Amino acid sequence: DIVMTQSPDSLAVSLGERATINCKSSQSVLHSSSNSNYLAWYQQKPGQPPKLLIYWASTRESGVPDRFSGSGSGTDFTLTISSLQAEDVAVYYCQQYYSTPLIFGGGTKVEIK
Amino acid sequence: EVELVESGGGLVQPGGSLRLSCAASGFTFSLYWMNWVRQAPGKGLEWVASINQYGSEKYYVDSVEGRFTISRDNAKNSLYLQMNSLRAEDTAVYYCARDFFSGGANSRIVFDNWGQGTLVTVSS
Numbered sequence: 281d282i283v284m285t286q287s288p289d290s291l292a293v294s295l296g297e298r299a300t301i302n303c304k305s306s307q308s309v310l311h312s313s314s315n316s317n318y319l320a321w322y323q324q325k326p327g328q329p330p331k332l333l334i335y336w337a338s339t340r341e342s343g344v345p346d347r348f349s350g351s352g353s354g355t356d357f358t359l360t361i362s363s364l365q366a367e368d369v370a371v372y373y374c375q376q377y378y379s380t381p382l383i384f385g386g387g388t389k390v391e392i393k
Numbered sequence: 394e395v396e397l398v399e400s401g402g403g404l405v406q407p408g409g410s411l412r413l414s415c416a417a418s419g420f421t422f423s424l425y426w427m428n429w430v431r432q433a434p435g436k437g438l439e440w441v442a443s444i445n446q447y448g449s450e451k452y453y454v455d456s457v458e459g460r461f462t463i464s465r466d467n468a469k470n471s472l473y474l475q476m477n478s479l480r481a482e483d484t485a486v487y488y489c490a491r492d493f494f495s496g497g498a499n500s501r502i503v504f505d506n507w508g509q510g511t512l513v514t515v516s517s
Binding site: 318320322324329330331332335341373375377378379380381382383384385386387 | 507
């Protein structure tokens with residue numbers, strides 16, 4: 281099974297500042313034939329189901345603000361919120377979809393400093 | 394608009410059974426892999442099971458293999474999860490979730506639409 285490790289567990293960022301969340305997979309999720317990384321990011325606000333933000337490691341889902349961006353390849357990935365807004369307070373999860381079992385990272389809680 | 398509505402959760406004793414349902418609307422249900430994902434109270438997300446468009450391919454997390462059965466009825470636009478031999482560690486909110494990829498050919502699944510979830514509590 282592919283293990284997904286997120287860091288940090290939580291972070292506090294001032295409004296308008298950058299937030300960076302890391303996700304590391306125990307084995308590569310890069311599919312060589314397609315050169316695509318099978319990595320997605322989700323946002324979950326309190327009392328709500330998760331919301332898909334990014335897939336293929338860096339493709340934003342429709343309607344997701346462009347302050348959210350994903351990067352990385354192979355085993356190391358990053359979700360960046362370029363200018364934190366109050367509505368971005370949430371827990372963020374990465375997920376690999378390279379193989380079953382489909383595994384989520386442990387989550388990173390983002391708060392306002 | 395895509396809508397997924399789960400039902401069937403509740404309190405059940407250890408060793409008991411429960412059947413969850415998910416009613417889908419707003420999209421062509423028969424084109425999509427469908428899934429169950431759970432979240433224990435205060436914990437992270439855990440994928441539980443997936444089923445292909447035809448019901449012919451099913452995948453489960455090891456911890457529920459042999460106890461849970463995922464199924465679907467395309468005529469009724471409905472997804473199900475039969476849960477037997479329930480344990481305390483199965484206590485969670487269970488979400489129905491759709492695969493992002495219409496006509497997806499494999500179990501490489503991104504969850505693009507989620508229901509609000511149904512709470513399953515396993516306790517004596």
